[in-house]
Amino acid sequence: MEIKVVENYQQMSLKAADIVADQVNQKKDSVLGLATGSTPEGMYARLVEMYRVKMIDFASVVTFNLDEYTALSPKHPQSYHCYMNRHLFDHINIKPENTHIPHGNNEQDISEICREYDYKIFSMGGIDLQILGIGVNGHIGFNEPGQYLQTRTHLVELAEETIEANSRFFSSPEEVPRRAITMGMGSIMHAKKIILLASGESKAPVIQKSVSGRISTDIPASLLQLHRDIVLIVDKQAVSLL
Numbered sequence: 001m002e003i004k005v006v007e008n009y010q011q012m013s014l015k016a017a018d019i020v021a022d023q024v025n026q027k028k029d030s031v032l033g034l035a036t037g038s039t040p041e042g043m044y045a046r047l048v049e050m051y052r053v054k055m056i057d058f059a060s061v062v063t064f065n066l067d068e069y070t071a072l073s074p075k076h077p078q079s080y081h082c083y084m085n086r087h088l089f090d091h092i093n094i095k096p097e098n099t100h101i102p103h104g105n106n107e108q109d110i111s112e113i114c115r116e117y118d119y120k121i122f123s124m125g126g127i128d129l130q131i132l133g134i135g136v137n138g139h140i141g142f143n144e145p146g147q148y149l150q151t152r153t154h155l156v157e158l159a160e161e162t163i164e165a166n167s168r169f170f171s172s173p174e175e176v177p178r179r180a181i182t183m184g185m186g187s188i189m190h191a192k193k194i195i196l197l198a199s200g201e202s203k204a205p206v207i208q209k210s211v212s213g214r215i216s217t218d219i220p221a222s223l224l225q226l227h228r229d230i231v232l233i234v235d236k237q238a239v240s241l242l
């Protein structure tokens, strides 16, 4: 596990965008695993700038998002579908049919949707570069802390900390969806390369626990220590407890 410490959020975003651009420039039809949330917003903004000055071309890129709420319509402004359009897809030349975000409402459909999602990732040759943020409780994607972690894409009940943390995007905590579909730990760990981004003091305790040399399902991100090609790009505040 390599840890690159940068000065601030801006530097983290630039560094991450450079890594994505290098990946896509080396392999035009790269399969990217994408995250949402506040953390990668600066990286997406930089990728849009790079696209505008022809430093990156998304024409053949394929993407798979980590997760999506189940009870929200993809048209809801806080859905991850809208997030991705707003921050990236609407501004670049990616083909809509090459972008994938899990979506489902009905419980029976969901297990089929999850199976198909994993199959699609597999049939595209797996994820070349996975981008991750990290929850204050150590979740990655929506793989929440608990006695067990799941390997495959699945339906998840969000943890209270996650509902609370994400309530900043909604007018009240009651509005935050309670359930989501997320890629599992296996799908994430199978990515050929991973970058995990973290910025700010609020992430310092969880970054400390995630790189401690110990692995626990209580801190899902701690499993990433077993990945062979992972880089943490973290600002000084996020490593202030290391």
Ligand code: F6R
Pocket: 034, 035, 036, 037, 038, 039, 040, 066, 067, 132, 133, 134, 135, 136, 139, 140, 141, 142
């Ligand atoms: C979102 C996701 C989550 C976030 C995490 C951090 O697609 O996978 O694991 O990365 O909740 O969110 P922010 O960046 O808002 O602190």
